[in-house]
Amino acid sequence: MLPDLDQIETAARNVYAAMPPTPQYCWPLLCQRLGCEVWVKHENHTPVGAFKLRGGLAYFASLAHQEAPPGVLSATRGNHGQSVALAARRHGLAARIVVPFGNSVEKNAAMRALGAELIEHGDDFQQAREYAARLAGELGWHLVPSFHPLLVAGVASYALELLRAVGDLATVYVPIGLGSGICGVVAVRDALRLPTEVVGVVSAHARAYAASFADRELREAPVTTVLADGMACRTPQPEALEVIWRGVDRIVEVTDDEIAAAMCSLFTATHNVAEGAGAAALAAAMQEKSRLSGRRIALILSGGNVDREPFARVLGGRRVVDG
Secondary structure, eight states: OOOOHHHHHHHHHHHHTTOOOOOEEEOHHHHHHHTSEEEEEEGGGSTTSBTHHHHHHHHHHHHTTSOOOSOEEEEOSSHHHHHHHHHHHHTTOOEEEEEOTTOOHHHHHHHHHTTOEEEEOSSSHHHHHHHHHHHHHHHTOEEOOSSOHHHHHHHHHHHHHHHHHSOSOOEEEEEOSSSHHHHHHHHHHHHTTOOOEEEEEEETTBOHHHHHHHHTSOOOOOBOOSSOGGGOOSSOOHHHHHHHHHHOOEEEEEOHHHHHHHHHHHHHHHOOOOOHHHHHHHHHHHHTGGGOTTOEEEEEEOBOOOOHHHHHHHHTTOOSSOO
8 A cells, every 4th residue: 555656756746835845954962862873854844843734735635636525524633633724725625623632732723723623522532533434424524534545645755855865874763643654654765675774653651553563463552641642542553554564673662751851852952842752753762772873863753743831841851740
């Protein structure tokens, strides 16, 4: 199901109709901290502050060639929803987004500002996702999936930029939510026939993909992370697992405390804001520091959409949740 190079380049053209490529920078303080050459791919620099926009732009460009639906529906913890809302607005479509109760206040506000109607349902992403599917069927609206080959092709454009701009990368660390990002990196790595190893990163408090990778069988796992909502996946996507099993070298689990430390390090070293999932790649590299000496690596800073209050607590060295 992985897109080939032609499909990725077509998706990239659709992406660039709405946004420019994002930068990748080699930050000296991160190099010093990790003892190797570190490149950061800044997906926090997209118009919605996260890599997901690329997938939405590619998906809606294809949807535009079909009969226009009365509206679109999707489910999200925030970044995918912003992608859907922005792309729907560009194409003149109404959008309803289902989020679980207790979702990020600021991500919710951003989706509403982009014109989406928000519906709160369920205790986690999986319940919100299932409800969105039912509601789309009842209304006759188009359901924008959370994982789809067109979404993978769109987000793969960031990997194409990175791997063409920075040669001889030994390792790329990629956070895993539902899997489109890491599938896009694998697709580009394989299309360009590079030896770069791809390392997935999950929350130690949302272990579904790590457990599934270890057992080579789909495993669900409870979600208890309070900081990495972008990786708060209880049920893996089967198609993504197939790609991960074939193309990913290993998966690293990082705790909320490690993610908090990485968020602080990114702000100190680069003055960039990273949400929990966005800092996870650095957290994994810090965990594996002993194996990185003298190598050239890349970290995917997948997004910067963290609410002000928890980010202030992280920067202040306080627990995100008391107790």
